[in-house]
Amino acid sequence: MSYSELKGLYHLRETIGSGGFAKVKLAYHSLTGEKVAIKIMDKRSLGEDLPRVKTEIAAMKELCHQHICKLYQVIETTDRFYMILEYCPEGELFDYIVAKDRLGEDEARIFFRQIVAAVGYIHNQGYAHRDLKPENLLLDEDQNLKLIDFGLCANPQGGMEKHLFTCCGSPAYAAPELISGKEYLGAEADIWSMGILLYALLCGYLPFDDENIPQLYKKIQSGKYDTPSWLSLESKELIASMLQVDPKRRITVGHLMSHPWLLSGYDISVEWHSKYSWKVDEDCITELAVHYGKSRSEMEAEVTLWNFDYLTATYFLLLEKKQKGRPVRLI
Numbered sequence: 001m002s003y004s005e006l007k008g009l010y011h012l013r014e015t016i017g018s019g020g021f022a023k024v025k026l027a028y029h030s031l032t033g034e035k036v037a038i039k040i041m042d043k044r045s046l047g048e049d050l051p052r053v054k055t056e057i058a059a060m061k062e063l064c065h066q067h068i069c070k071l072y073q074v075i076e077t078t079d080r081f082y083m084i085l086e087y088c089p090e091g092e093l094f095d096y097i098v099a100k101d102r103l104g105e106d107e108a109r110i111f112f113r114q115i116v117a118a119v120g121y122i123h124n125q126g127y128a129h130r131d132l133k134p135e136n137l138l139l140d141e142d143q144n145l146k147l148i149d150f151g152l153c154a155n156p157q158g159g160m161e162k163h164l165f166t167c168c169g170s171p172a173y174a175a176p177e178l179i180s181g182k183e184y185l186g187a188e189a190d191i192w193s194m195g196i197l198l199y200a201l202l203c204g205y206l207p208f209d210d211e212n213i214p215q216l217y218k219k220i221q222s223g224k225y226d227t228p229s230w231l232s233l234e235s236k237e238l239i240a241s242m243l244q245v246d247p248k249r250r251i252t253v254g255h256l257m258s259h260p261w262l263l264s265g266y267d268i269s270v271e272w273h274s275k276y277s278w279k280v281d282e283d284c285i286t287e288l289a290v291h292y293g294k295s296r297s298e299m300e301a302e303v304t305l306w307n308f309d310y311l312t313a314t315y316f317l318l319l320e321k322k323q324k325g326r327p328v329r330l331i
């Protein structure tokens with residue numbers, strides 16, 4: 001494959017994964033040398049999944065947070081979509097849990113605080129993810145979690161109709177109201193999935209599981225699950241507050257942030273605000289202005305268009321370099 005649209009902008013390397021209708025390749029951003037992940041989708045093979053891609057791109061342009069995989073650039077051609085994304089070298093949280101069998105409460109708490117921060121931010125922005133599961137949480141080089149795959153997310157303000165469950169991912173994380181096809185609130189369904197997630201982190205297996213899907217649905221709708229002996233009383237209470245069959249009795253992400261189990265050892269509630277500000281970084285603007293031979297005010301005006309073009313990618317990757325203590329320099 002030529003991928004000629006990327007020539008000169010990114011140096012393509014090996015395929016690092018594939019997710020359904022997409023191929024994900026490692027690449028280097030040519031102006032900063034920083035690694036990126038490029039999600040490549042062929043329009044012809046997308047078929048009815050095309051709206052999912054547009055949903056994901058639109059959502060990721062709005063969502064800018066330290067625990068959400070950063071979208072740097074979008075390239076659309078007649079045949080393909082390319083999404084240039086933040087690289088997460090340590091792969092999926094799912095594989096991390098499998099490798100360790102299950103996590104201790106302290107380690108699970110570190111991860112769960114990050115998940116609550118990401119979901120709190122998304123809900124505050126008026127979105128719901130609707131496909132929260134360990135396969136959609138990646139680890140960066142500092143073992144921080146990055147949420148991915150916004151193809152099923154809803155933006156209720158955008159008038160997204162009730163989502164038919166059948167086209168979603170794994171049913172094991174789906175809330176009872178989603179399964180029974182009732183009208184539901186995405187935010188409430190996300191809290192249920194987070195309950196399943198926390199259970200999986202602490203136990204290493206799922207609270208509701210069955211090869212037979214109708215059987216699985218019955219178990220989910222019963223809301224009955226076993227709690228192994230190693231779970232502390234507080235973690236059992238927290239999981240129970242999320243795995244409430246009645247969505248109106250379910251804890252909200254706001255209350256999650258100051259739940260005793262999440263506070264233990266921290267004494268500060270979850271810091272969910274984005275560390276990114278839409279105010280541009282002066283050093284990055286200066287370096288860009290020098291490189292492109294423009295005035296700083298011209299450069300700032302162009303960057304703040306946030307076109308998610310090569311300039312947007314270069315700005316964010318320069319900012320990454322600065323935040324990692326590397327020189328704010330373009331090659």
Ligand SMILES: CN(C)C[C@H]1CC[C@H](N2C(=O)N(C)Cc3cnc4ccc(-c5cc(Cl)c(O)c(Cl)c5)nc4c32)CC1
Nearest residue numbers: 016017018019024037069085086087088089091148149
């Ligand atoms: C099974 N899944 C639903 C897809 C799988 C695809 C490969 C990916 N990956 C890997 O599997 N590594 C082993 C390396 C890796 C490194 N950095 C990545 C950065 C971003 C993404 C990514 C992938 C998709 Cl499908 C997205 O929608 C978004 Cl927003 C982001 N995937 C990455 C990724 C993990 C997930």
